[in-house]
Amino acid sequence: xxxxxxxxxxxxILHKMLMIRRAEEHCVRFNDEHTGLIRGHFHVYxxxxxxxxxxxxxxxxDDYVFTTHRNHGHVIAKGGDPKKVLAExxxxxxxxxxxxxxxxxxxxxxxxxxxxxxIVGGCLALAGGTAYAxxxxxxxxxxxxxxxxxAMEEGVFYEALNIAKLWExxxxxxxxxxxxxxxxGAGHAALELTNVAKALDVEAAVIDxxxxxxxxxxxxxxxxxxxxxxGPLFVEARTHLWPGNAFNMPKLVGGVTDIAWAWDPSGAxxxxxxxxKSHDPILNYVRELAGAGVSRxxxxxxxxxxxxxxxxxxxxxxxxxxxxxxxxVKYAFAGEGN
Amino acid sequence: MPQEMTFGEALLAAIDEVAExxxxxxxxxxxxxxxxxxxxxxxxxxxxAARIKYPPIAEIGFCGIAIGAAMAGLRPLVDIxxxxxxxxxxxxxxxxxxxxxxxxxxxxxxxxxxxxKFGIRGGGxxxxxxxxxxxxxxxxxxxxxxxxxxxxxxxxxxxxxxxSKDPTIFFGHDRLLDNKGVVPDGAYEIxxxxxxxxxxxxxxxxxxxxxxxxxxxxxxxxxxxxxxDAEVIDPRTLQPLDKPALLASVKKTGRVLITDESHDNxxxxxxxxxxxxxxxxxxxxxxxxxxxxxxxPVPYAVPLEDFVTPMAERIVDAGRALCK
Numbered sequence: 158x159x160x161x162x163x164x165x166x167x168x169x170i171l172h173k174m175l176m177i178r179r180a181e182e183h184c185v186r187f188n189d190e191h192t193g194l195i196r197g198h199f200h201v202y203x204x205x206x207x208x209x210x211x212x213x214x215x216x217x218x219d220d221y222v223f224t225t226h227r228n229h230g231h232v233i234a235k236g237g238d239p240k241k242v243l244a245e246x247x248x249x250x251x252x253x254x255x256x257x258x259x260x261x262x263x264x265x266x267x268x269x270x271x272x273x274x275x276i277v278g279g280c281l282a283l284a285g286g287t288a289y290a291x292x293x294x295x296x297x298x299x300x301x302x303x304x305x306x307x308a309m310e311e312g313v314f315y316e317a318l319n320i321a322k323l324w325e326x327x328x329x330x331x332x333x334x335x336x337x338x339x340x341x342g343a344g345h346a347a348l349e350l351t352n353v354a355k356a357l358d359v360e361a362a363v364i365d366x367x368x369x370x371x372x373x374x375x376x377x378x379x380x381x382x383x384x385x386x387x388g389p390l391f392v393e394a395r396t397h398l399w400p401g402n403a404f405n406m407p408k409l410v411g412g413v414t415d416i417a418w419a420w421d422p423s424g425a426x427x428x429x430x431x432x433x434k435s436h437d438p439i440l441n442y443v444r445e446l447a448g449a450g451v452s453r454x455x456x457x458x459x460x461x462x463x464x465x466x467x468x469x470x471x472x473x474x475x476x477x478x479x480x481x482x483x484x485x486v487k488y489a490f491a492g493e494g495n
Numbered sequence: 496m497p498q499e500m501t502f503g504e505a506l507l508a509a510i511d512e513v514a515e516x517x518x519x520x521x522x523x524x525x526x527x528x529x530x531x532x533x534x535x536x537x538x539x540x541x542x543x544a545a546r547i548k549y550p551p552i553a554e555i556g557f558c559g560i561a562i563g564a565a566m567a568g569l570r571p572l573v574d575i576x577x578x579x580x581x582x583x584x585x586x587x588x589x590x591x592x593x594x595x596x597x598x599x600x601x602x603x604x605x606x607x608x609x610x611x612k613f614g615i616r617g618g619g620x621x622x623x624x625x626x627x628x629x630x631x632x633x634x635x636x637x638x639x640x641x642x643x644x645x646x647x648x649x650x651x652x653x654x655x656x657x658x659s660k661d662p663t664i665f666f667g668h669d670r671l672l673d674n675k676g677v678v679p680d681g682a683y684e685i686x687x688x689x690x691x692x693x694x695x696x697x698x699x700x701x702x703x704x705x706x707x708x709x710x711x712x713x714x715x716x717x718x719x720x721x722x723x724d725a726e727v728i729d730p731r732t733l734q735p736l737d738k739p740a741l742l743a744s745v746k747k748t749g750r751v752l753i754t755d756e757s758h759d760n761x762x763x764x765x766x767x768x769x770x771x772x773x774x775x776x777x778x779x780x781x782x783x784x785x786x787x788x789x790x791x792p793v794p795y796a797v798p799l800e801d802f803v804t805p806m807a808e809r810i811v812d813a814g815r816a817l818c819k
Contacts, residue, residue, distance in 0.1 A: 221567065255600035264595075266602045271566050272595045279591060282556050286563015293521060293546070293569060313586070316556025323551065488597040489635045491604035491660035493688060493735055 158370035159445050160211070167446065170214060170369060172459055174206040174439050177230040179467035180239045182413045184229065184246050184260070187471075188406060194247050199260040201407050202230030204367075204399035205333050207438035209234035211372035212301055212331060215380040221269050221287040221300040223280035228263045228273045231303055236268040239470040249477035256480040257488065278304065278311030281330075285317050288328035288388070299383045300328040307338035309350055315357075321389040322359050329383055330354065330391040333366060335398045354391035366394025367438035370445075397436035400429050416460045419443040420453065497679050503529030503672040505645035506610075507539055509652035510572065512682050514543055520656060521564065522547045523557055523573040527610060529672030558584035558609065562592040562662070565607035570656060578613035578666070579625035592662040593636030608655050608663045614706055614756050615793055615804050616669035624793035624800075626757035628704070631664045632733045632766060638663040638687060639733040643708035645676035647731055650685030657684070668706035668756070688735030692744070696726035699814055700744040700751045702767055703727055707754040707786075707805060714810035723818045733763060741767070742775045749780035750817045754810055758788045784813045 224231035245252025261275035284302035351361035411429030422434035528536035550557035561571040703711035755763035764785035
């Protein structure tokens, strides 16, 4: 279903979801088309765009968002600049962290993503900290910590959730289940992961994480309640693992997403056809918007605008300078250090 | 009037002074007092009740929360209690707090302070006698503070709580908590990275940290009777480190003995020895000597524990050997 908001806002959400998709397609292409440009392995957020964008649509610049090794999407969703994200992914001096963080640890404090950990579960307790700080200072800011099903295998999940509940912290545990790790025989004894939260008396909901309308409506409710002091709350947003994602080195197994597949799913390569037909949050949303009367030309124009911006961002990243070698030893300490 | 107080009372006094002025100071599980400071601890807990949390037994959880709160503008002081409990929180301290400023290219810092009661306390056995100062010193991004006297403890705690921009591991040795000393009047600060000569001498430099300072001073008196005039210098903080002061003392005496209550292998004494070998070799008239804990988990029974503890007698023996 479409979110119950103005058409302009609906289209802005599409714009942002597409921006994440197009930026990350460039990320994968950086790896495929240039040797050594991305140093080591990396992960992408493709297929989960509906949750990050819909949740962040209800957040203000002062609210804190914590993310994971799949951070590119969350940073852009929170308002981050795709240029600085792509530049950081390839370690450029113009990147969000001046090339110190790389793909795994993109932090964008200017939009409320103050620190990013690629350690599974690494930000769960830190998120409790920003929520606690807001509580102590009497600020309205809330904290959303995004994490995957795998993070619930870590002990820190239990400790952070337990303390968050005891201290009634203004935060949302937003689990994006891409089924990378959950299910019988993988990492969890529990078949319903929300039961883990419920055992600590934390209210938990399971939603369809690829449906923009559902996620957006849930996010409105949850964000409002946490802002009103009813935190912490837990959401499990179920997504479907993108076929190119099942590696440490993601591949565009079906090429870049063609928005025309929204109208003609049979045009997609076989490896990705079912996924784009049924499980791609972006093409599903495009179909819904088209069904609600948005013209194909208008939708294609949005995509063309996004592609142009993403191409510019990729060019900006590629043309940006590498950091100076001697800057390696900067920033160990904020204070005097030595 | 300068007054006499214990190490634990000095910490409480610094915390009280700073917390009164700065509402960003929040305390997790404050229990710094030692035996002598119980009443003062109770008063502090009462006075700042609204800014104190007593978290569950969940070190990775509450240390992570303190770090996140510091990133968001608070200045948390976390009493870890026994130093080894910090091992439960290593992923957050080492892999999040310490790297945040560097990773973000100088945008996000975490001025959180972890207080660790460390060292061979007497009967702590293999799990409550830990001395992880070299681990944390080996972690870029963490400040490491190890005072030896009540006056230094108060001044350094004040500096850390008011001025520090980085995560700090503040080490207080269990056996120092009830030691008394004269503490200057008023709200004074001691800069990080400033060593202090606790006893001037000309024949031998003894670099000593924390509990090893009173042991080194006792050893120096014994050595003096044997005609050896030892200088005892306390770096007070390992990170930042006052290298010039240490090297100047070694240059003056030509002999150096380093004593720290952590393990020999890759310990604090080893790290300091490497710096002196690198940068002060031409000053040396004898090999660098270390007095620390042999590489074995600290055992429980009295004779076993005594055997591994770097007591004053071992410093005396090493000093004599160096000055032969």
